[in-house]
Amino acid sequence: MKAVVTGATGFVGSAVARRLLRDDHHVRVLARPGSDRRNLQGLEVQVVEGDLTDAASLARLCEGCDALFHVAADYRLWAPEPEQLYKTNVEGTRSLLEAAGRAGVSRIVYTSSVATLGIPADGRPGDEDSPVSLADMVGHYKRSKFLAEALVLDYAAKGLPVVIVNPSTPVGPRDIKPTPTGRMLRDAVAGRLPAYVDTGLNIVHVDDVADGHWLAFQRGVVGERYILGGSNLTLRELLTEIADIVGGSPPRWRLPHAAVMPVAYVAEAWARISGTPPIATVEEVRMSKKRMFFSSAKAERDLGYAAGPVRLALEDAVAWFSLHR
Numbered sequence: 001m002k003a004v005v006t007g008a009t010g011f012v013g014s015a016v017a018r019r020l021l022r023d024d025h026h027v028r029v030l031a032r033p034g035s036d037r038r039n040l041q042g043l044e045v046q047v048v049e050g051d052l053t054d055a056a057s058l059a060r061l062c063e064g065c066d067a068l069f070h071v072a073a074d075y076r077l078w079a080p081e082p083e084q085l086y087k088t089n090v091e092g093t094r095s096l097l098e099a100a101g102r103a104g105v106s107r108i109v110y111t112s113s114v115a116t117l118g119i120p121a122d123g124r125p126g127d128e129d130s131p132v133s134l135a136d137m138v139g140h141y142k143r144s145k146f147l148a149e150a151l152v153l154d155y156a157a158k159g160l161p162v163v164i165v166n167p168s169t170p171v172g173p174r175d176i177k178p179t180p181t182g183r184m185l186r187d188a189v190a191g192r193l194p195a196y197v198d199t200g201l202n203i204v205h206v207d208d209v210a211d212g213h214w215l216a217f218q219r220g221v222v223g224e225r226y227i228l229g230g231s232n233l234t235l236r237e238l239l240t241e242i243a244d245i246v247g248g249s250p251p252r253w254r255l256p257h258a259a260v261m262p263v264a265y266v267a268e269a270w271a272r273i274s275g276t277p278p279i280a281t282v283e284e285v286r287m288s289k290k291r292m293f294f295s296s297a298k299a300e301r302d303l304g305y306a307a308g309p310v311r312l313a314l315e316d317a318v319a320w321f322s323l324h325r
Helices: 011-022 055-062 083-103 139-157 180-189 206-219 235-246 257-274 282-287 297-303 310-323
Strands: 002-006 026-031 046-049 067-070 107-111 162-167 169-171 200-205 225-228 231-234
Touching (some): 011 169, 011 206, 055 083, 083 107, 083 139, 169 180, 180 235, 180 310, 200 235, 206 225
Parallel strands (some): 107 162
């Protein structure tokens, strides 16, 4: 099989590319000129230079391919020019789906996010059917992914053979950027997070997410969404687990959200002046007011998806960040 993977220079995309190569599929990837390609080192992939805003490169990317895994996204919880998020995540997705349709790609897996899903008010984990609207989306990243997913569902309704996966919070090796979650893990490994806020995340190994993409390609129903998650942990539980892995001390202080918000505003103001990413963002603090717990029951039932132990995922992430601080 000839497969296209976007985002293969990044964290989840590189894991998906490796999963396909493991079964001896031919993999073609999209990479911007001058991009960081460390995650492609040693991989037998065909590189097409371009980006999601370059229609000609997308046509070359999809030509003659059987499958498309659209993993690429602009994943930033703070951006000095938010319109870039929509240009990449929404309009870039539209252009890629159009190119795939013209090229006759027979099967597409689109990587969305649990950020687009609802979280029940009663504390139950969210699932694919939890009610949600655009008004519930906190920040430009979430809004852009919500709009992109709605666009994909519209294409599926019109006959494009696309399945959607919604990864939760992947951790593991090769988070080179790193992602916002990766920055938090890196700081925890270095002992720079002695305090926490009352929030929660669903943690999953990035390789399990990659397996889920392949299962969705094989068994997913066109137009359906599948959460690819792992274990629900409070932030305190997560940081305590990391402290145990590295032999450090667990976090001691719980900070109220109201105390953290001013820090985020100051950090963003300094980021605009300095040009460096803020240590905390307003969106992160707003999102942390809810425990982002989710259930992968649908993927387990319909795809045969199964996530491994969360301890292994965290150990792999800690090992990688310990070598790449």
